[in-house]
Amino acid sequence: MKRSIIGNQAVAYGALAAGVDVASGYPGTPSSEALTELLHFSQNNNPSPYVEWSVNEKVAFEIATGAAWAGKRALVTMKMSGANVAADSILSVAYSGTKGGLVLYIADDPGVEAGMPEQDTRLFAQWAGLPVLEPADPGRVYELTRYAFELSEKCELPVILRSVTSVAHAKQEVEGEYTYKPLGRKPEFEKNIFRYTKAGSAICIAQHEALLDRLAVVERTVRDTGINMMVESGDRNGLFLVAAGALIPYVREALSSWDHQNLSTLFLESVYPLDKELAGKMFEAAETILVLEELEPFVEMQLRSEASRLGWNGSILGKLDGLLPRVGKYSQEVIGRGLKTLASGMAGHSAATSRPVVSSERSDPGNEESAAEQPVAAELSVKHPITFCAGCPHRGTFLAVNRALKKIGLNQDNTVVTGDIGCTILGMNPPFHTCWTEVSMGSSIGLAQGFYWAGIENPVIATIGDSTFFHAGIPPLVNAVQHGANLLVIILDNGWTSMTGFQVNPGTSEQFQAKGARRVDIEGIVRGMGVENLQVIGPFDQEQSIEAIIKALQQEGVKVIISQAECALTVARREKRTLIYQIDSQKCTFCRSCLRETGCPALYVTANGKKSKHGQVMAIDPQACTGCGLCYTCCKFDAIHEQKLGG
């Protein structure tokens, strides 16, 4: 049957069709919907695989590994940054290999549409020594996810299924089974310290050799599947175009407006290890090869190395010669530039060419593009900085931090406040300007200790969300307690992993935990670490929050404030609002303190003012207001008042 699904959902249904037994992951754009879909499936179907959002990617990977070592099929999902978190275990498990199919779904983000580095997971895979499949579109994601489990079992290696935003979030019709076929395997884990431990150099050396042997098996196994497709034009001009993974449909699109019958193509969806036999076949016929792939010259480097080993003396066009960029998503303009160079470069390259090479008579994508790239009216260009949603509790916490600092003679420009990953980092944006840094999950607490030991005089504050705290914030806090750093840590606890789409985390309320799962209490954890100066506040109570922050800043040692209120969006999805705030246009003087301090998106300017000298007043969008009341705390003219909602 056919369904319109995004690439991430195709991972879920491919894994179900392969009979996946255990699936785990940590949310991260653009990968999250893969596990979300599986979780949804498991909550509504029987039989179903075991599915969980784990506390972080390393734990998620270890859970999947345990299941696979017991002979079951397991999937683990994460974004590219998550692979770094799990790296320690991934590199070690690569040495041991696997028994049951173990598939790591990792989504990269060329062009950075979700934030974080343009990390190329294919290089990570090469470092670990793991095979990489790189599907071209959602339909291929489904097929290759299924196949990845087979490949993993045949070669006894974890397989990396790598996608990018343009595939992960593309919605297309995908032919699939959309059912779960459990394999019904009995779990069996063989006791074998030579394979499953690293105790001793002899063991590790042997495992390293075994890993290389398995990679050789991967190369041969994939060769027989036709996943990598070479089509020779039959022309003797020696022109080859190589394209990898997500770029394949775009290259096909570009070729449709070129006369390309005399161009040979090699489309790769299995990019590591390189199929050297196939490459060798290409080198026999090729004189000029254009390599199209986003981010790092990964396929290109493998081809160059193989070309050098074979003593091939043609030319390879790609990134290393500076023709194509290593940064960003590839547009049709970039692909067109490559094709044009392939066509013209070849013309000068070989005098033996009797027939015309790739001709661009029908249309020229390169020129077509440049015509379109007229200067955007730069002076008109505006940016909409992202901010906390209306009713977001984090607004209250950052407002209280800024107000507390001001009250004791400090401000956000002379007091270092480290930020962390997730919604809480929006505290760096206007109107707050509170956060100074964002590095990686949990790093706010480690960095803050560094600033303290460096001797920064003013107090140092670390801010971190609840899920991020569970993920990687606990070890640095333990470290701060042990070494006695003078530090205030504010945990902004909204009960959900919100930035990535409201996934549950260990601190999520008991009523939303999965069946058989329970809530883990942040306060108990922090007390258990030996933090004595601990306060729990509600960020909408500004007086209490400001007082708590000032008190903590005046104490020595490690202080923790847990600022607790549920994410406004999850509340809004569940509950009807009972009250909102409105502005009395007769009283508003248009001083704009409410907007200046809160930056709440429910506030807007309207032209109904009578008393204000500008003829304008502030107003509150009754649809957007959640009744948090933070704007009320800003108004000195008593213009903001409550309004009860009926029903």
Next chain:
Amino acid sequence: MFQSIVMTGLGGQGIITLANLISEYASENGLKVSLFNAKGMAQRGGRVTSEIRLSDDPELDFGARISAGKADILIGMEIGETINSLSFLKEGGAVILLNYAYIPTTMVLKKEPYPSFEQLTELYSGKTKELFAVKEPKHPYNMFLLGVFTAVAPAIDAGLSFYSKQSVEEGIAKKLKRGLEENLQTFNGGYAYGQSLLQHV
């Protein structure tokens, strides 16, 4: 027929719903359809872009993303974001512009000038004559624009004639359960508005 449609605006405007309706409806009519929603920051008032590609040739190869200069149709739902999306539109492509501005807090506070609807239409008229200016839209904007789109689509490309008033209405009724009456009313208002625009093009 192969059409690439880009929609741009801000989170909360209902772009994703609009894009889903337009693409699902094309899919039900047997077209090969691809939809890409760039919505990472949608809930936080950030930029949202939807990219739809439709083809009546099931064998035609194309990627999900639309490159600069490759959009046949651009639907701009917020003035500032539509200005930022100019490079998407191909020379002479069709554009539907909505008169709605969301001025960022910082600009309100600094009293910086925000581009006007007139500036927006002027900018686009330098690139295309096929310009539909929706100067007086009604809420909800996404339904109003669906009406405008349904009215003008067949004029943009005959291959889009399957977007007819009656059939899209039926499609809305199937997909949207909440506030159906209000949505249909706004859709009809948009359709009538779109028809009046056609007479001026």
